Amino acid sequence: MNISMAAEQSGVSAKMIRYYESIGLIEAADRRDNGYRDYGDTEVAMLQFVRRTRDMGFSLEEVASLLTLWRNRRRSSREVRRLAEKHLANIDARIADMRAVSRTLKRLVHACHGDDRPECPILDDLAASKPKIEVARRTKRTKTVK
Amino acid sequence: MNISMAAEQSGVSAKMIRYYESIGLIEAADRRDNGYRDYGDTEVAMLQFVRRTRDMGFSLEEVASLLTLWRNRRRSSREVRRLAEKHLANIDARIADMRAVSRTLKRLVHACHGDDRPECPILDDLAASKPKIEVARRTKRTKTVK
DNA sequence: TTGCACCTTCCCACAATGGGAAGGTCAATA
DNA sequence: TATTGACCTTCCCATTGTGGGAAGGTGCAA
Numbered sequence: 111m112n113i114s115m116a117a118e119q120s121g122v123s124a125k126m127i128r129y130y131e132s133i134g135l136i137e138a139a140d141r142r143d144n145g146y147r148d149y150g151d152t153e154v155a156m157l158q159f160v161r162r163t164r165d166m167g168f169s170l171e172e173v174a175s176l177l178t179l180w181r182n183r184r185r186s187s188r189e190v191r192r193l194a195e196k197h198l199a200n201i202d203a204r205i206a207d208m209r210a211v212s213r214t215l216k217r218l219v220h221a222c223h224g225d226d227r228p229e230c231p232i233l234d235d236l237a238a239s240k241p242k243i244e245v246a247r248r249t250k251r252t253k254t255v256k
Numbered sequence: 257m258n259i260s261m262a263a264e265q266s267g268v269s270a271k272m273i274r275y276y277e278s279i280g281l282i283e284a285a286d287r288r289d290n291g292y293r294d295y296g297d298t299e300v301a302m303l304q305f306v307r308r309t310r311d312m313g314f315s316l317e318e319v320a321s322l323l324t325l326w327r328n329r330r331r332s333s334r335e336v337r338r339l340a341e342k343h344l345a346n347i348d349a350r351i352a353d354m355r356a357v358s359r360t361l362k363r364l365v366h367a368c369h370g371d372d373r374p375e376c377p378i379l380d381d382l383a384a385s386k387p388k389i390e391v392a393r394r395t396k397r398t399k400t401v402k
Numbered sequence: 403t404t405g406c407a408c409c410t411t412c413c414c415a416c417a418a419t420g421g422g423a424a425g426g427t428c429a430a431t432a
Numbered sequence: 433t434a435t436t437g438a439c440c441t442t443c444c445c446a447t448t449g450t451g452g453g454a455a456g457g458t459g460c461a462a
Contacts, residue, residue, distance in 0.1 A: 155383070158383075159382055159383050162381075162382050162383075162384075163382050165357075166357050166360070166361065166382070167354070167357055176379070176382065179376075179379065180379050180382070180383065182374075183374060184374065185374045185376075186371065186372045186373070186374065187368050187369050187370055187371060187372075187373055187374060187375060187376035187378075188370045188371055188372065190368065190370075190376045190378050190379055191365055191368045191369075191370035191376070191378065192370070194361055194364060194365050194368070194378050195365055197361065198358060198361045198362060198365060201354055201357060201358050201361070202358055204354065205351055205354050205355060205358060208313070208347055208350065208351050208354075209351060211311075211312050211313055211347060212344060212347050212348055212351060214312070215312065215340055215343065215344045215347070216344060218340060219337055219340050219341055219344060222333050222336065222337045222340070223333050223337075224333055224334045224336075224337035224338070225332065225333060225334055226332045226333075226334065227332070227333055228328075228329060228330065228331045228332065228333060229333060230325075230331075230333035230336045230337070232333075232336050232337065232340050233322070233325065233326050233336055235308075236305055236308050236309050236312070236322065236326070237301070237304075237305050237308075237326065238308070
């Protein structure tokens with residue numbers, strides 16, 4: 111089948127399929143005589159695997175590892191779990207950071223009149239030289255860790 | 257003061273200060289005779305505002321709007337709150353998506369033996385053509401919305 | 403034959419940040 | 433005074449993952 115059909119069936123855009131191929135994430139597709147890429151059900155299944163893994167928030171590098179493990183019949187599930195656990199920890203840390211931001215923002219939005227007057231606790235808080243809530247640095251750390 | 261001192265006091269790296277200036281987010285700093293940028297407490301306070309706003313997850317474009325509102329004495333707090341609310345909604349949606357991913361991942365990690373054997377529910381789930389949990393598309397939508 | 407919907411490769415852009423090169427400046431110290 | 437090390441300047445490149453679009457070839461149907 112053509113690339114657009116494979117894209118439709120896998121949920122990965124044609125653009126991305128070509129890109130994944132170009133960076134070596136997936137193997138180069140077979141070509142027909144006219145140079146068109148040709149896909150079968152096996153390839154579509156692999157693309158679906160990639161899409162689902164991406165949807166879980168794994169980076170392309172992690173997707174590559176998981177793909178390798180998936181294809182390797184002599185893999186150890188230990189390695190897979192390690193990858194998943196690491197990613198999970200990362201996600202949970204980011205959630206915690208975002209929840210802190212959410213709480214702060216909710217409080218500020220609540221405190222702000224939101225009318226024609228200029229007084230605004232939101233701006234006051236953003237302008238405060240000494241942060242009242244210690245969220246900033248954690249957020250940054252997480253980003254770096256990622 | 258020099259840029260590195262302003263960076264230290266504001267928490268914004270020198271690199272980023274120059275970048276913010278280059279894209280017009282902040283006004284061009286005064287220059288000394290030797291061409292060095294020169295900062296005062298006012299500028300540092302502005303940089304701190306930017307940093308704190310960034311730490312809350314606002315995009316640079318949103319930072320620009322908030323900076324303008326901050327400086328405008330005839331602003332309406334309504335506009336500020338609108339911005340904050342929109343951002344908050346976005347954050348909360350992303351948190352919800354990530355929590356769904358986190359739950360799925362926790363379940364899968366729990367189900368995986370994590371030993372020398374190759375059997376692995378994590379990979380099985382990622383390979384499943386019909387997703388058991390409808391998280392994928394929501395995640396994508398949020399990304400797009402952002 | 404014409405037209406449209408495909409396909410190909412290639413380059414550009416995004417957001418926000420860091421790395422690093424090449425060259426100028428300042429201040430303290432040998 | 434000359435040197436040294438820590439600054440500063442601008443400029444270009446890389447990152448991550450995705451989309452847009454141009455220029456040109458192909459396939460199929462009317």
